[in-house]
Amino acid sequence: MHPVMMGVVVVDRLxxxxxxxxxxxxVTGWTYLNDEAFVKPRRARVYNLCRSFSYQSIGYYVSLLASARGHAALPDVTTIQDLKLADSPRIINDEVDDLINQSLARLGSEHYSLNIYFSRCMAKRHERLARALFNLFPAPLLQVDFLWRDNRWRVDGVAALALGEVPEGHHEFLLEAASDYFLRKRAPRIKRESARYDIAILVNPNEAEPPSNAQALKRFEKAAVDLGFDVEFLDKGDYGHVAEFDALFIRETTAVNHHTYRFARRAAREGLVVLDDPLSILRAANKVFLAQVMTRQRIPQPETLIVHRGNVxxxxxxxxxPCVLKQPDSQFSKGVIKVESEAELKRQTRAMLERSDLIIAQRFTPTEYDWRIxxxxxxxxxxxxxxxxxxxxQIIRRDAAGEKDEGAHETLAVEDVPANVLSIAIQAAKTVGQGLYGVDLKQFGNAVTVIEVNDNPNIDxxxxxxxxKDALYQRVMGYFIKRLEARTRSG
Incomplete structure (x- = not known):
């Protein structure tokens, strides 16, 4: 039986x-590093609160060896090193940058420092900002310095804060924040002792068109529990908890410049089994990549041209x-336009090339339906x-107000699908990876062409x-079990 994960706070002195x-x-750092109880295989979440994380210090080795032992460390050694890089602030994304400037707008000074303790800070007006920064730099104790420059607040430095550097007046708040953090994820339910693994399912409750509806999510949860998982649903604010799980299943629409990609990348870095993996997101999200790889692998697609300013x-x-223009990162029929004339073509290509240096143009051939495998x-x-x-x-029609009208759908047994449709779909999926994909195809008699390969496909x-029915959800969750058990055997 897979042992229940325990929490370990590591300090210099008890x-x-x-x-x-x-x-x-x-426990102390020395105890964690030397006690056989922590060397033997056991599952643990390690909260490293040593006073120093300098290279080859006790604090550094606690996080380094936690990784070697298969423990989930906060901060992990990669985060410690990232925080030491002079350009760490450059990874601040636009969403967090806007939040910084909203949160600090009323400050009169040109410098400001914010201490963040387990995702919280003492100034209530900065709580959203503290959580967002903790999600970018998941360390128990953080200090972020800001500088007013060029009429905007900018991050001037980010550092992991050692326990000994916490001001005495902050100690009570720190202990309260830590206690809340430790207990928060355990409060909703008591972990089943029979659970072999932990899986997180990333969702966005406010997403208008999620890849799985509420009933499907419940069935994924039941299938996971039946196979021996303990299941927890996460949202984008839970980035700092990713390392606490064995697997991550993303059921929110993915994109590259988006928190879903950051979740996937962190999960992969931490050794989790993850759908969708970051490489699949990168590949499937870009139709230029797909067009090129389909050509290279000789997988049939509509006649396609990769368009730039020089070949319009x-x-x-x-x-x-008519022909079809596609923005490289278009999804759900958005960013896909049918053009009927030379004048419309010029207008639309000009607009699209303002957003991307390369776009896709394809010959248009009408069909009654699209296959999705x-x-x-x-x-x-x-x-x-x-x-x-x-x-x-298209299968979805949107009006000017954003309202949509969808065509009908028909679900078939896989064995009833024409063999060439299945074969080409599987070939196309393999050009992206070995994860979960939805391959869209058109069929004209015996001729079959691939329209696109989607990561994070709908399962509603x-x-x-x-x-x-339920077997579909079990197949998906069985993928995670298969990968985790293979990893355990090889380890």
């Missing part, structure tokens, strides 16, 4: 940590009208036909699961 938290053991004139000559680990697991919306050339209750 007196540094005066409170007791249920399920959390307090070739589109009409090579593809004719769900592929997991190189095997087709579901098949659907999505019909075009009424009086429209009442649509994609109509044939396999």
């Amino acid at each position: 007196t540094d940590w005066p409170i007791k938290v249920p399920g959390v053991e307090v 004139s070739q589109i009409a000559r090579d593809l004719g009208f 769900g592929v997991l680990d190189g095997v087709a697991i579901y098949a659907c036909r999505y019909f075009m919306a009424k009086d429209h050339w 209750f009442g649509i994609e699961d109509l044939v396999l």
Whole structure:
């Protein structure tokens, strides 16, 4: 049986940590490094509160060896090193940068320092900012310095704060924040002793068009529990908790310049089994990559041209009208435009090339429906036909107000799908990776072409699961078990 994960607070002196938290053991750095109890295989979340993280110090080695022992450390050694780099502030994304300037707007000085303790800070007006920065730099104790320059607040430095550097007046708040952090994730439920692994499912409760509806998420949860997982749903504010799990399943629409990619990248770095993995997100998110790799692998696709400012004139000559223009990162029929004339072509390509130096143009051929083949680990697991919306050339029609009209759908048993459709779908999925993909194809008699490969494909209750029902959710969760058990055997 996979042992229950325990919490370990590591300090320089036991007196540094005066409170007791249920399920959390307090030990010194020397004890953690040398006691056989912590060397033998056991699952642990290690909260490293040593007074120094300098290179080859006790604090440094606690995080380094936690990784070697398969323990989830906060901070991990990569975070410690990242925080020491002079350019750490450059990874601040636009969303957090805007939050910084909103939060600090009323300050009159040109310098400001914010201490963050387990994602919280003492100034209530900066709580959202503290949590966002903790998610970017997941360390128990952080100090972030800000500088007013060029009429904006900018991050001037980020550092892991050692326990000994916490001002005495902050100690009571620190202990309260730590206690809340330790207990928060355990409060909703008591962890089942029978659980072999922990899996996190990343969702966005406010997403208008999520890849799985609420009923599907419940079935994923049940399938995971039946297979021996303890399940927890995360949102984008839980980035700092990723390392506490064995696996991450992303059920929020993914994008590269987005927190979903950062979650995937951190999960992969921490050794979790993750769907969608970051490389799949990078590849599937860009239609230029897909067009190039399909050509290289000789996988049939509509006649395609990779467009840049120097070859726009070739589109009409090579593809004719109507043709389809695609923004490289377009999703769910957004950023995909059918153009009917030379004037419209010039206008639309000019607008698209303002956002990306390369776009895609394809020959347009109307069909009654698109195939969607769900592929997991190189095997087709579901098949659907999505019909075009009424009086429209796509399966989703959107009006000026953003309202949408969808065509009908039909779910088939995989064995009832034409062999060439399945074969080409599986080949196309393999060009992206070995994860979970939705391959969209068009069929004209015996001819089949790949439209795109989506990572993070829809699996909704009442649509994609109509044939396999609960078995579909079990197949997906079985992928995680298979990968985790293979890792355990090889280790």
